[in-house]
Each structure stands twice: as C-alpha cells, then as structure tokens.
Amino acid sequence: MAPHCDTMDGPVVSACKKALKMMDVNYVLPFVPETAEKELSQSFNKTLRARKLGEDAAEVADLWFFETAVRLHREGEGAPYTGLKPAGLDWGPVVPRAEEDIEKGDPNETIGFLKSVLEEELRKKFDETRSLKNYDLEDVEAAREYTESMLHFVLSSHHIYKYIISSEKH
Structure with a gap:
C-alpha cells in the first residue's frame, strides 16, 4: 500500500495542521497508537509555544511536529519512518477515489x-x-x-x- 500518510498533503499532516489551527491535539491523536499519545501531546505543546517566537520558529516547529506525528503513526503501523514526502505525489487512481468517496459518503x-x-x-x-x-x-x-x-x-x-x-x- 502506498504510504501516503507520510506526505505533506496526507491525512496525518492534514490532521496536524487542523490540530494546530484549532489548538487541540485531539485532531491528530487518532493517527498514533495509545502508547504514543504522551510523546505526541508533548511535541504539540512545544510546537504551540515555539510558534509564538516568530514566523521562522513557527515554520520549524510545525515541520518538527508533522515529522513527529508521522514517525509515531508509522511506528504504530510497524513501518519504518523514512521522512516526510512532498505534497502532490501520484498515489495512483485508488487513493483519491477512496478519499473522495469517503467525503461523498x-x-x-x-x-x-x-x-x-x-x-x-x-x-x-x-x-x-x-x-x-x-x-x-x-x-x-x-x-x-x-x-x-x-x-x-x-x-x-x-x-x-x-x-x-x-x-x-x-
């Protein structure tokens, strides 16, 4: 299966962005196993504090938070973390259809x-x-x-x- 969960436009990073926007880690916690909740919550709180230090600090902190969430997600799957992939990768015809179908119900x-x-x-x-x-x-x-x-x-x-x-x- 294409690991689109490790892309900048995948579901994990999207949940991270929403969590940061809403200032609520619960948007991303479902993507990590229960054993990783504490680590993810701590990185979320550090990211929120760092974002207050300016635009550059916010950019670095956000990326670190995304990487942490994706790493913990991949570990929960028993898969290796190989870094964040760029947005816009072609995952073939099924992933976009399935995601669209979920939205349509x-x-x-x-x-x-x-x-x-x-x-x-x-x-x-x-x-x-x-x-x-x-x-x-x-x-x-x-x-x-x-x-x-x-x-x-x-x-x-x-x-x-x-x-x-x-x-x-x-």
Whole structure:
C-alpha cells in the first residue's frame, strides 16, 4: 500500500495542521497508537509555544511536529519512518477515489473501479495460463512456463481474497 500518510498533503499532516489551527491535539491523536499519545501531546505543546517566537520558529516547529506525528503513526503501523514526502505525489487512481468517496459518503466509485481492474487483471492472468496449458510433455521449459503462470493466477486470486476478507486494519 502506498504510504501516503507520510506526505505533506496526507491525512496525518492534514490532521496536524487542523490540530494546530484549532489548538487541540485531539485532531491528530487518532493517527498514533495509545502508547504514543504522551510523546505526541508533548511535541504539540512545544510546537504551540515555539510558534509564538516568530514566523521562522513557527515554520520549524510545525515541520518538527508533522515529522513527529508521522514517525509515531508509522511506528504504530510497524513501518519504518523514512521522512516526510512532498505534497502532490501520484498515489495512483485508488487513493483519491477512496478519499473522495469517503467525503461523498458513497463507496460506489471505488468499488466499481476496483471491480473493473480486478476483472481485467485476473482475466489477463487466466488467459495467459490457458494459452500455455496444452504444452508438449517432453518440453520441460514449456511445462515450467505453464506451471508458473498457473500458480501466479491461483495464488494471486488467493492473496486478493485473503486480503479482502482480512479484518486487519491499515
């Protein structure tokens, strides 16, 4: 999954900006595990104090707060923190659709898109497998090519299914 949570226009930094604007850390606390609440709250309070020291201090403090929040968020996911990424990165067609659907309160755009991509990609894998199925038994290389293609189709289908029915969050 694209880690868009570590971008300057991702949901964690957006929540940080709202928390600073509203002067309420609760806007960003849901993005970090409970064990990180104290550290995030402390950095939030230091940031608020530093913002009073001028524009340059506010800019540095805000960036530090964003980095802290994203680092704690990523740690909560069990993922490494590799720094903040710039805004405007292309996360492909799904993330913007899903975010827009959440705003609209209707998942149909995302569901329809994913259904069409899933069908198209699984059909490609299936058609490739079928085209390789009738190999000459004496041609071990052709048999391997079929076997690899067949396993790719079957295991891709299995992994997609397992991911979809998983109750694992984020």
